[in-house]
Amino acid sequence: MEYFLELFLGGLTRGSIYALIALGYTMVYGIIELINFAHGEIYMIGAFTALIFASVFTLLGFNDLSILLLASLAAVTWASAYGYTIEKLAYKPLRKAPRLSALISAIGMSIFLQNYVLLAQTSDFLPFPRLIPHFSFMDPIVHVIGSAELVILITTAVVMIALTLLIKFTKLGKAMRATAQDRDMALLSGVNINKVISFTFIIGSFTAAVGGVLIASHIGMINFYIGFIAGIKAFTAAVLGGIGSVPGAVLGGMVLGWTESFATGYVSSDYEDVFAFSLLVLILIFRPEGILGRSTTQKV
Amino acid sequence: MLSFAEIRRSVLVSAWFMFLTFPVMVIRVNPIEEVVEWRWRNLIMVGAGSFLISFVWRYLIARKERGKKAAEAGRAGGPPLARRAAVHAGFHKPLMGALAVFVLIFPFLFSTYQVNIMATALIYVMLGLGLNIVIGLAGLLDLGYVAFYAVGAYAYALLNHHFGLGFWAVLPIGAVMGATFGILLGFPVLRLRGDYLAIVTLGFGEIIRLVLENWNDFSFGPSGIANIDRPGFFGVEMSLEAATNYVYYLLIGLVLMTIFFVNRLQNSRIGRAWIALREDEIACQAMGIDKTKTKLTAFALGATWAGMAGVVFAAKTTFINPASFTFLESAIILSIVVLGGMGSIPGVIVGALVLILLPEYLRAFSDYRMLLFGAILVIMMVFRPEGLIAGARRVYEFKGKKETSDTADGIHT
Numbered sequence: 156m157e158y159f160l161e162l163f164l165g166g167l168t169r170g171s172i173y174a175l176i177a178l179g180y181t182m183v184y185g186i187i188e189l190i191n192f193a194h195g196e197i198y199m200i201g202a203f204t205a206l207i208f209a210s211v212f213t214l215l216g217f218n219d220l221s222i223l224l225l226a227s228l229a230a231v232t233w234a235s236a237y238g239y240t241i242e243k244l245a246y247k248p249l250r251k252a253p254r255l256s257a258l259i260s261a262i263g264m265s266i267f268l269q270n271y272v273l274l275a276q277t278s279d280f281l282p283f284p285r286l287i288p289h290f291s292f293m294d295p296i297v298h299v300i301g302s303a304e305l306v307i308l309i310t311t312a313v314v315m316i317a318l319t320l321l322i323k324f325t326k327l328g329k330a331m332r333a334t335a336q337d338r339d340m341a342l343l344s345g346v347n348i349n350k351v352i353s354f355t356f357i358i359g360s361f362t363a364a365v366g367g368v369l370i371a372s373h374i375g376m377i378n379f380y381i382g383f384i385a386g387i388k389a390f391t392a393a394v395l396g397g398i399g400s401v402p403g404a405v406l407g408g409m410v411l412g413w414t415e416s417f418a419t420g421y422v423s424s425d426y427e428d429v430f431a432f433s434l435l436v437l438i439l440i441f442r443p444e445g446i447l448g449r450s451t452t453q454k455v
Numbered sequence: 456m457l458s459f460a461e462i463r464r465s466v467l468v469s470a471w472f473m474f475l476t477f478p479v480m481v482i483r484v485n486p487i488e489e490v491v492e493w494r495w496r497n498l499i500m501v502g503a504g505s506f507l508i509s510f511v512w513r514y515l516i517a518r519k520e521r522g523k524k525a526a527e528a529g530r531a532g533g534p535p536l537a538r539r540a541a542v543h544a545g546f547h548k549p550l551m552g553a554l555a556v557f558v559l560i561f562p563f564l565f566s567t568y569q570v571n572i573m574a575t576a577l578i579y580v581m582l583g584l585g586l587n588i589v590i591g592l593a594g595l596l597d598l599g600y601v602a603f604y605a606v607g608a609y610a611y612a613l614l615n616h617h618f619g620l621g622f623w624a625v626l627p628i629g630a631v632m633g634a635t636f637g638i639l640l641g642f643p644v645l646r647l648r649g650d651y652l653a654i655v656t657l658g659f660g661e662i663i664r665l666v667l668e669n670w671n672d673f674s675f676g677p678s679g680i681a682n683i684d685r686p687g688f689f690g691v692e693m694s695l696e697a698a699t700n701y702v703y704y705l706l707i708g709l710v711l712m713t714i715f716f717v718n719r720l721q722n723s724r725i726g727r728a729w730i731a732l733r734e735d736e737i738a739c740q741a742m743g744i745d746k747t748k749t750k751l752t753a754f755a756l757g758a759t760w761a762g763m764a765g766v767v768f769a770a771k772t773t774f775i776n777p778a779s780f781t782f783l784e785s786a787i788i789l790s791i792v793v794l795g796g797m798g799s800i801p802g803v804i805v806g807a808l809v810l811i812l813l814p815e816y817l818r819a820f821s822d823y824r825m826l827l828f829g830a831i832l833v834i835m836m837v838f839r840p841e842g843l844i845a846g847a848r849r850v851y852e853f854k855g856k857k858e859t860s861d862t863a864d865g866i867h868t
Contacts, residue, residue: 190650203479210484211491229478236475248516248837255596256836258650259793262598263832266786270826275479275497383782387661390654425669432658432665439655440643 170412171311175366176389179359185399192261195386196268201234201364238360397445472505585760591798593753594733599660605780607765633762641754679776796842
């Protein structure tokens with residue numbers, strides 16, 4: 156039973172990270188119907204930025220808490236800046252082009268960013284400092300859930316709630332929903348489409364960077380390639396829950412996290428990624444609209 | 456003339472990129488010695504580079520917009536000069552003749568090393584032409600194409616290892632295996648639309664690679680399979696040099712065969728059905744084209760070439776392991792098709808030669824190879840989606856009354 160609980164919580168932690176990254180996919184897809192292939196790379200760049208700034212601040216002799224805050228701040232700032240720039244360079248000129256063109260452009264951007272970090276930094280795995288402190292009140296239950304996991308769960312919950320509020324109750328959220336429903340009509344009603352799309356990329360990159368910092372400090376290792384697998388899995392989570400739906404992304408992330416956690420715990424750890432990809436293939440074949448998604452009829 | 460506003464915009468762009476690339480380009484952390492390296496020179500390079508590139512970028516965007524307007528106004532000119540020269544009979548035949556002679560005497564002019572590189576490039580020409588069927592003609596974005604390549608390579612490696620089957624016996628088997636896997640993948644994804652299809656094929660490619668990596672009893676895991684037989688020639692013993700030349704000629708033969716088949720396919724009933732499918736799926740169905748059959752044949756035929764290329768690859772290198780079949784390989788083949796021009800046979804050949812040979816000859820440049828591939832995909836999509844050599848549309852010209860000639864010209868685009 157304790158093993159089961161451990162796997163359950165492990166899956167939940169994993170799933171929260173997938174959900175954080177999946178949010179970016181699902182929001183971008185909801186608005187411009189593009190699979191932002193470079194989204195995983197944003198997450199990777201967020202983690203790298205945090206690592207770089209954490210190292211610099213450590214050398215400057217800052218204390219642990221301020222390092223955590225400053226490094227996370229730098230990570231979300233730069234990740235958002237990258238998200239914004241990528242949209243302007245690689246997707247905006249292609250908004251009226253066939254969808255395949257935008258997707259190929261996104262794949263190109265993803266390969267470019269991976270190799271940019273590889274060449275400018277290193278191809279080796281870098282040790283990531285344990286930014287999240289250890290809480291002593293967690294000691295009695297530390298064999299089931301550690302403080303890092305707790306912080307991940309709480310942060311994910313906070314980000315999700317904030318995002319839901321933003322989408323439901325602010326003017327920007329209303330503009331985002333309008334753009335997602337009908338871009339041309341939103342434009343006619345006076346919504347600044349370019350601004351809304353830019354904001355969507357910024358918010359998506361922000362959550363991806365949060366996920367990047369959390370998972371990197373949990374696992375303790377990063378390299379330039381982490382974004383690819385994480386990106387694919389987060390996309391799986393987004394599709395699983397129903398792409399375009401924010402609660403769907405969270406649910407999809409959790410389901411994927413548990414699938415992986417239980418499959419590796421009870422079956423075999425060699426095929427961890429195979430389980431994730433098989434789940435993706437099965438979902439797309441049998442329920443392409445996802446768990447919470449609505450099926451859309453194609454209009455001619 | 457450069458206006459003040461233009462310069463100010465470029466200065467802003469360059470400042471933005473200096474900010475953007477600051478953490479990754481300037482600071483480098485050495486975790487072992489715990490020192491931080493500051494590379495300010497990179498910052499200056501990024502600033503200057505983005506300042507200049509922003510002018511080019513804006514110029515190209517403006518040119519593209521102008522081109523679009525001109526096309527809308529119906530002033531689309533005929534085919535470009537290069538194409539007209541290439542297809543002109545007086546020029547075409549000597550050009551092709553010279554090319555054929557060069558291709559045939561290539562191994563006598565250059566060293567074994569060069570022939571080997573050329574053979575690698577030819578394998579990519581085959582792969583590119585195969586993927587071109589799936590992406591260029593049928594418009595199905597297949598990101599797991601390398602899986603079929605792996606199937607062919609492992610089919611030969613395993614059959615050779617366990618049963619001692621030769622290259623020529625396995626070449627058709629590899630092709631059939633490729634086609635079978637193509638259909639196996641094709642069936643479940645028939646209902647999916649473009650971008651979902653891309654992700655599923657990517658997942659499929661990764662599953663094949665991960666299985667090959669982890670199923671030690673079957674595929675010998677990450678260590679791969681070594682000592683695969685080279686292609687035989689009626690049992691004649693060959694030196695390494697002769698074997699390399701032999702593989703080269705064999706590949707030339709296979710590429711010619713591929714070109715022949717793809718060319719015939721393109722202009723056949725099924726080829727036209729693919730193009731119709733690419734242009735508009737619903738309209739295509741409305742015209743009475745069987746969508747299922749058309750998609751499955753595209754997958755199967757595309758995968759056939761990958762299967763054959765895989766067999767040749769295994770025979771050429773005599774060693775394979777799962778590391779040769781990563782997603783990046785699929786991305787390279789995709790770049791070849793996109794750079795060359797989707798749906799264009801000469802385009803794909805040029806694309807493969809450029810992308811595979813350039814990094815080999817410009818050694819200093821080979822580190823930046825993948826970076827460049829990524830950039831090529833983005834830049835081609837933004838500025839020239841039709842590729843280096845655009846695929847020619849079949850144009851039906853009305854050679855009757857003169858009044859209708861305007862509309863016939865309009866189809867040229």
